[in-house]
Amino acid sequence: MAKCQSELFFDIEQQICERKHNVLNCAQIDKFQPPLPVWPLADGQESLCPNGEIECGSGECLPRELFCDNNVDCADGSDENICTPDNDPNRADVCDPRKCLWSEGCFCSVDGTRIPGDLNPEQTPQMITITFTGAINDRNFRIFQDIFKDTTKHKGNDCTPKGTFFISHAFTNYSAVQELHRVGHEISVSSITNNQNRTYWSQLDSAGYESEMDGARVIIEQFANISANEVLGLRVPRQRVGGNQQFKMMVDWGFLYDSSISAPMGRLPLWPYTLMHRMPHKCLGTDQNCPSRNFTVWEMVVNELDRRDDVKFDEVLTGCHYVDQCANLVSPKQFRSFLDNNLDRHFRTNRAPFGLHFTSGYFETRKNFLKEFVSWVADVAQRGDFYFVTMQQVINWMEAPTEIAAINNFQEWKGKCEVKGLPYCSLPSPCPKKVSRLFPEEEEMFLYTCMECPSTYPWLHDPYGSGGFFSFNENF
Template identity: 40%
Template sequence: CDPRKCQLPHCFCSKDGTQIPGNLQAQTVPQMILLTFDDAINQDNWELFSKVLLTPNRRNPNGCPIRSSFYVSHPFTNYQHVQKLWNDGHEIAVHSVTHRGPELWWSRNATIEDWFDEMVGQANIINKFAGVRMEEIRGMRVPFLRVGWNRQFLMMKEFGFVYDASMVAPHSNPPLWPYTLDFKMPHSCLGANQHCPTRSYPGIWELVMNQLEAGEGEYTCNMVDSCPPHLSGEDVYRMLTYNFKRHYLSNRAPYGLYFHSTWFKKIDYLNAFLKFMDDLQKLPDVYFVTNQQAIQWMRQPTPSNRLHQFEPWQCQPKQLEPHEQVCQLPNVCKLRSRVLQEDRYFYTCMECPAQYPWIRNEFGL
């Protein structure tokens, strides 16, 4: 990393990955909380998202509602729900069309064409059936966090993705800030048989996943739901708070909390998380933002006391075209899938396609 050759807004790196962008003092930096949810959005988790976690009364210090990022995979997703989340200002990003196994296929076998079919294919499905603007679908997370070596990043560069959110960093104090892939990654490539990129991808951001410490530091986990399942609600609350302090009281690197919605089905965990959210909302410089908003802040580092003027974190309602506005009642399409050899129900505000959308036929023609 050569800081003289790597200048914001287009490039960011630091020797060990822990330096604050713009050389701000830590206490002037807003503590970003990056709440992300992976996989399908449907009736199983809709109530959780819309009525429990992301309610209008939860606001950031600048008065805007809290925001999160959704990495949407296609099977069983209700695209009316996706459209509503996007209308409300959350970030919609891609997590593949098929979410297929085996896990190692993604890191070992998937070709550039496969990456394109899976990720650009899913962006096309989201754009067509949830009305989300193509230019707002900027990020991706790989299924099973199985990073796809140079092939994944060549596809991203080619298609104009802005960031990846799949790489896990070794546990570190202080935690790491996101960085661009102009230079070598500031950490080792974590995980068995992981294939991180080895070439330079100027301007592509890596929203690196910092690990959580759990159980008095005996465990580390990258997704909250991969933490040991024997933890009690009280343990979870302590873990969330302890790791928050590791960020807030050091370099204030964004604090990522990465979930699959099933984790919240344990009522003790849900309550622990809501209590933790309540604590954070009392602090004057803690913001729940999308991954895309985190990048916008890093491109233009702005101290907490000036965030009222910081455009990317404001919340003027989107100027939506009629077809972008979510409907009250979606079309329920019963569709044949030739590939899956079965019928699937498909929910969208748009017209029903002829077939169930899938890779290489994302418009369901």
């Protein structure tokens, strides 16, 4: 049973403790139960259908391949109501290391905890991924410059720490995005609309995900001058997952990895894995739509963070996956202890990448936390076995596991060490555009860019801002 501190309430959808005004499902007990087919069969139960067919809840028999294909075929729709990683009749196989070959771009382990290359923990660099999700603006851009100072260097390879930014479009300053990329940070996408309706993302089809995510990538290429083939990752807003439709789109449009799926706290933290086999952990979250089929995509899984003040003596509390959700952190000293405790858990076990995931505005209202975090990053970088790297750099290392002793010559990391060139422009154009139908509270929207201004504010189905197509949904 989940246990929250006093004055906190348990959100059954996000599976975290939150303040009362943020929890809208406390009293939610009974939910509508959709019709189900006769599947999976119970022990000793015989199917009334011919081989290769499954009985719908409404009685008819249909071929197995019609189940969970995103098309309703049963009269009662039951063929699309069992599409979880454990129940989908056409689900991916569990991990078989003998069939999951590095040469084919596959990595898995039965429980998700195996170190790539079967290295010993002592030989494995402790990678740390700092990610920010949301819009990039003048306020938080200065904060990011403070965190990732060019005077902070890793003791192990003399490179500066790098982060990953999952960009949502509205209110983003694309000249700032361009500068973050120039100095070696990774730019990924988190949609155009940043729709806050959770069911929107759970139910969106592959064409919708293409418009949201590849459209966001087009905007970044057009207005931050970053090649689309460098923008390879995505994170779905609101910690929702789009199931097979999301990952089908990712394969079709050449995305390398997703970082939307959360994993529960286990004996050991999890390493990233490819989705060519079944997920090595349960699908976390109420009504979460995790992928059930196999896809040639990496999952940069979000491990649960331990938010207890004293991990040896405090009672068990539900963890959090994004630092913003750790509502019990109120003082800089407590924040520092939280960082050290969670880093220590990874470093002293299997050295799975340690993820610290923030919204882009987290430190804007926590200046005392920012000072502590800047100090912590500098201190950890000087310890020798710790490396602040991007998501793509984690994958680079996993594809070619390299011991700490040789990490100084690991070219996939060294390539980002030296910052080349100068900022593209010192005075970006604000490109003011009338967008009253998009955001009624905003008379004008500014799109800061060093590139040529668009004809209209770029949006869903019109990422170039040409004005040739306009779509508006009041829920965005």
